[in-house]
Amino acid sequence: PPSNQPYRTAYHFQPRKNWINDPNGPMLFKGIYHLFYQYNPNGVKLRGPPVWGHSTSKDLVNWMPQPLTMEPEMAANINGSWSGSATILPGNKPAILFTGLDPNYEQVQVLAYPKDLNDPYLKEWFLAPKNPVMFPTPQNQINATSYRDPTTAWMLPDGNWRVLIGKSKRRQRGLSLLYRSRDFVHWVKAKHPLYSYERSGMWECPDFFPVYKNGNTMGIDTSVIGPNIKHVLKVSLDVSKHDVYTIGGYDTKKDAYTPDVGFMNDSSLRYDYGKYYASKTFYDGAKKERILLGWANESSSEEDDAKKGWSGIHTIPRTIWLDKSGNQLIQWPISNIEKLRQKSPVFKLYGKLIKGGSLNEVSGITAAQADVEISFKIKDLENVEKFDASWTNPQLLCSQKGGSVKGGLGPFGLMTFQASKGLEEYTAVFFRIFKAYDNKYVVLMCSDQSRSSLNPTNDKTTYGSFVDVNPVREDLSLRVLIDHSVVESFGAKRKECVTARVYPTLAINEKACNLYVFNNGKSDVEITGLTAWSMKKASIA
Ligand code: DQQ
Structure with a gap:
């Protein structure tokens, strides 16, 4: 990139050059924060098969670039690695689920593990041999062009993992498909989605997490359930490019979610009323906070992006909790930024x-x-x-x-x-x-x-x-x-x-x-x- 850079950010995350979009797989592992992101290493536009960029940090403010990962490795991601999330499995073992594009450009879900758990920087990853672990079949009626972005998984006392995948069906009904697994490798689609909403189009990057009632600002790990807890379901609406959310109750017996506040359409609550998309939270167990990361696209022309040699930034990580009223979420830049x-x-x-x-x-x-x-x-x-x-x-x-x-x-x-x-x-x-x-x-x-x-x-x-x-x-x-x-x-x-x-x-x-x-x-x-x-x-x- 050229040296004269009046628009380059000084403390908002961005790679040294080229195109970046969604934050992916954020997690805290052995005292190190990990941020992955959708990345085109070859240009300032979203072109060709995206890979995952990777940076690590001790404070979510200063970052160290790590090698690119999730590069095309097997049929399941031969045409690119789209968005996904990390889950820490028992024994402090991270796993990542993301959307791969297979040889037919069909969207399938791919499982990745770190090569070396002794490396806190998790520099190298490999794809599980059984991939893809979730995919469209003639029976499950999944449209292979709108089936993507697995969430962080959570486990209920029955010992089953659950994960959501964003999807859209006929007549533009948006939904969050629910899958269950005992071993994180074999996944079975539940009969009913966790939630769906008419005419809302494709739900990208769903996120589902617990928050405390009564204005308690502390974050909660994704699998925790209980009486003092509400749940948040957020989706990124592909049609309007807004991150909207609802607050509601998660019935763990029926594995169903019912919102009390908000709708899954554009008139709902938004995380951010400006340029902000494809966000994702993770639980920071060190600070006991839930942290929200998001992508802010450029508002400049492609010619100007080409001139500056980069496109896209991430917003400042925000701590997120439920307002005392229960009617909306509250967000504030992480204190480390101070x-x-x-x-x-x-x-x-x-x-x-x-x-x-x-x-x-x-x-x-x-x-x-x-x-x-x-x-x-x-x-x-x-x-x-x-x-x-x-x-x-x-x-x-x-x-x-x-x-x-x-x-x-x-x-x-x-x-x-x-x-x-x-x-x-x-x-x-x-x-x-x-x-x-x-x-x-x-x-x-x-x-x-x-x-x-x-x-x-x-x-x-x-x-x-x-x-x-x-x-x-x-x-x-x-x-x-x-x-x-x-x-x-x-x-x-x-x-x-x-x-x-x-x-x-x-x-x-x-x-x-x-x-x-x-x-x-x-x-x-x-x-x-x-x-x-x-x-x-x-x-x-
Ligand atoms: N970006 C990814 C998709 C996701 C979209 C592809 C949201 O996985 O649905 O770069 O911005």
């Missing part, structure tokens, strides 16, 4: 009034590589705009009422990647508050990319969602991780996440890249606290 915060200079501000119509500089930090935490207090509700009940699409509302559109209470928030006070280029992450007919407040959180780059070939879609907070009783918090071509935002007490990819043309070097707190509403708001850190570069590729 080790990258530079001790000085740090920009701090407390108790400052941000006047309606003002722009306030956050100075002295490296604005293209920063971590910003900020909280706002609403001062007066007089100017709040009326909410129109026809506004059912928050993303559309965010694009109609972008960062530069003046309002009553809001928009207020952060302007990142800003070249100058002239506002030629900026990305705005902000809140806007409305009052609904029932006198309840509606809080909208947006990430506005429409002015993020003077280069017209980028995708500059604006993202956003409504957030479940009461702006009168609670401060509105915002954390934004800025990293050269990514703006990853966590809003409203960690309740909403939005990842955006941006490619500023002016705000790229130290001098030109600025950060501001802005308020384009009539009403003043107060900053109750703001801390901004420059971030160190992680050692990655």
Whole structure:
């Protein structure tokens, strides 16, 4: 790749060059974290048979590249190795199940083991001789082009392993097929899927895991069941490219899952309302946390990707747990990422009034590589705009009422990647508050990319969602991780996440890249606290 790289990330995971997509097989083994990923070693597009890239880490922040693996080895993966997951078998023995493309490009499920369990880096893997271990047959009515992405397996007290495979059937019903096995090698398809939903299309990269009720932030290992536990089923919707999830109950007698919250379609809850796909969790037994990894594709043209020599990054690993309300998941960047915060200079501000119509500089930090935490207090509700009940699409509302559109209470928030006070280029992450007919407040959180780059070939879609907070009783918090071509935002007490990819043309070097707190509403708001850190570069590729 060329040496001039204004868009390369400093602390978001990416390989040294070429195409990367889904995170695969994350696990903690003998004190080492493993991350595999879908990779094309030969170019910046998803072309040819993908293999698995592999990196290892002691903290999920700094990574060491390991040899490529899951290269074509036998008929079961001769045309490529697609996504899959790791399971730690009894005796601390990792195994990986992934989707292989066989000589007919049919999707089959493939089992792999490490060659040497004494090597904590698990550098070399081999495919079990019996592969494929699950495959389409004339009897099982599986469509060999939509049958993929095995989950981490879990075991119930009956001694059987279970695993899910994403699938789609006639009339676009999406489903998660359930297979059982005693020995991890011989798998039998259960009569009923764990769950299915009409007209949702292909379910890619399903993930199924337990979470504690009552706001307990601790993670739980995948096989644990019990009275204090709910289950989460997440799928990646191939049609809309969104990661949606439901929260519900897992009936282990019937091996069936029933959601209480969410639907398996686009109107459901999402992990992230921006550019984010094919995510996967794993249980970190050392920290007792469940960790979520995801892929953020480029928003630049293929020509620009070819010029920079790479395409795709992963988001910052997030700890994930169930909110006390039981109505949604909460996500927060892993605490290790805070080790990258530079001790000085740090920009701090407390108790400052941000006047309606003002722009306030956050100075002295490296604005293209920063971590910003900020909280706002609403001062007066007089100017709040009326909410129109026809506004059912928050993303559309965010694009109609972008960062530069003046309002009553809001928009207020952060302007990142800003070249100058002239506002030629900026990305705005902000809140806007409305009052609904029932006198309840509606809080909208947006990430506005429409002015993020003077280069017209980028995708500059604006993202956003409504957030479940009461702006009168609670401060509105915002954390934004800025990293050269990514703006990853966590809003409203960690309740909403939005990842955006941006490619500023002016705000790229130290001098030109600025950060501001802005308020384009009539009403003043107060900053109750703001801390901004420059971030160190992680050692990655
Ligand atoms: N990417 C993989 C598939 C998966 C898709 C292929 C999701 O296994 O369904 O690279 O992005």
